[in-house]
Amino acid sequence: MNATPLDSEAPRDLVGVGIGPFNLSLAALADPLTGLNAVFYDQRPAFHWHPGLLIEGARVQVPFLADLVTLADPANPWSFLNHLRARERLFPFYFAERFHIQRAEYDAYCRWVAEGLPSLRFHHQVDAVRWNPERGLFEVDYTQLDAAGEAEALGRTHTRNVVLGVGTAPHVPDPLRPLVEDPLVPVVHAADYLAHRDTLRAAGHVTVIGTGQSGAEIFLDLLRGAPAGGGGGGLDKKSRRAKGQCFC
Ligand SMILES: Cc1cc2nc3c(=O)[nH]c(=O)nc-3n(C[C@H](O)[C@H](O)[C@H](O)COP(=O)(O)OP(=O)(O)OC[C@H]3O[C@@H](n4cnc5c(N)ncnc54)[C@H](O)[C@@H]3O)c2cc1C
CATH class of the missing domain: 3.50.50.60 (FAD/NAD(P)-binding domain)
Structure with missing residues (x-):
């Protein structure tokens, strides 16, 4: 250096x-x-x-x-x-x-x-x-x-x-950090949503945690990307059966 x-x-x-x-x-x-x-x-x-x-x-x-x-x-x-x-x-x-x-x-x-x-x-x-x-x-x-x-x-x-003007960093609650940091677990912060969108869309069930602007946009985008008729999967806010999660 x-x-x-x-x-x-x-x-x-x-x-x-x-x-x-x-x-x-x-x-x-x-x-x-x-x-x-x-x-x-x-x-x-x-x-x-x-x-x-x-x-x-x-x-x-x-x-x-x-x-x-x-x-x-x-x-x-x-x-x-x-x-x-x-x-x-x-x-x-x-x-x-x-x-x-x-x-x-x-x-x-x-x-x-x-x-x-x-x-x-x-x-x-x-x-x-x-x-x-x-x-x-x-x-x-x-x-x-x-x-x-x-x-x-x-x-x-x-x-x-x-x-x-250093802004804010995306916040993930400490107990959930190991899940977000594990690349094999489909749990992501909203800031990384687009990079994981295909994985979340394929998850069948997705839980969106947080109902601000980012959460609403992601909820809508996942709905728009869902197959016609739903195919038995779903989006919810508290499901314990969720196979993917997105923090917003
Ligand atoms: C995931 C997420 C989504 C958001 N969505 C919205 C939205 O839809 N609408 C809205 O109005 N606001 C949104 N916000 C709020 C966001 O804070 C503002 O949109 C805006 O980006 C704030 O601008 P800023 O210039 O203050 O900070 P930032 O845009 O956060 O920019 C700060 C910059 O400082 C740099 N930096 C930090 N530390 C250092 C250092 N030590 N040395 C050099 N560079 C450094 C970073 O690299 C970064 O580029 C969102 C925030 C997050 C985290």
């Missing part, structure tokens, strides 16, 4: 930790501000918004104007409408009058923004943030990861401000 303990650059105005929708929005809003020296780090190789839940037809709950920038800065170039324009889809989108866009479309829009912003650094895992009182700056230590996710180099950035 290359050790790069100190960067030689001038202190940044802003370091963002995590590039989910929260900090992606901040990066897009900061992009036109040429006087602001900002950089954003994420440990993942690229932007993806809950890839295990991009179920065909599932929509986000707010209209498209609540994109990454428009309500704060309507003239910002990283708007959803500009994304449609770049894809030559502006007129079809408008005349379809479906203003609650699909979750997969929101993910594609965010990836378009992420691919265009020069301030983003993927493959960078932030390991520590410290206040340096002598310099009056934060020190942000990171590990640069290679394509396999292994540590490749260490680095440090100094900055006047830090914005944490």
Whole structure:
């Protein structure tokens, strides 16, 4: 591993930790501000918004104007409408009058923004943030990861401000963790639903635990994928006969 303990650059105005929708929005809003020296780090190789839940037809709950920038800065170039324009889809989108866009479309829009912003650094895992009182700056230590996710180099950035946008991790109750971690047992968290959909559809009985948005979408998707007539299997919320389980 290359050790790069100190960067030689001038202190940044802003370091963002995590590039989910929260900090992606901040990066897009900061992009036109040429006087602001900002950089954003994420440990993942690229932007993806809950890839295990991009179920065909599932929509986000707010209209498209609540994109990454428009309500704060309507003239910002990283708007959803500009994304449609770049894809030559502006007129079809408008005349379809479906203003609650699909979750997969929101993910594609965010990836378009992420691919265009020069301030983003993927493959960078932030390991520590410290206040340096002598310099009056934060020190942000990171590990640069290679394509396999292994540590490749260490680095440090100094900055006047830090914005944490590290989001939430999918939660599995401790007693159930061994089941979710066993690849031979068809018990999955909603975050990994699409990768296991075929297994769950073939299970005969599936119990969906949790009745929020993700649970409802998965319940509906499993119903839509069930064979006509039911075939003797089923979906329920508490069955002890369940052969597959999905936590949402
Ligand atoms: C399974 C699941 C489904 C969800 N579905 C919905 C939904 O349908 N609608 C909705 O509105 N919300 C949903 N949420 C809530 C979710 O928190 C928001 O949608 C949104 O993703 C939050 O954005 P964020 O930028 O705060 O965090 P995230 O999108 O979680 O992004 C955080 C980023 O920080 C990075 N990161 C974390 N630690 C470090 C580190 N040390 N160094 C570098 N990078 C780091 C992560 O890799 C990640 O990319 C869901 C959450 C989960 C877990």
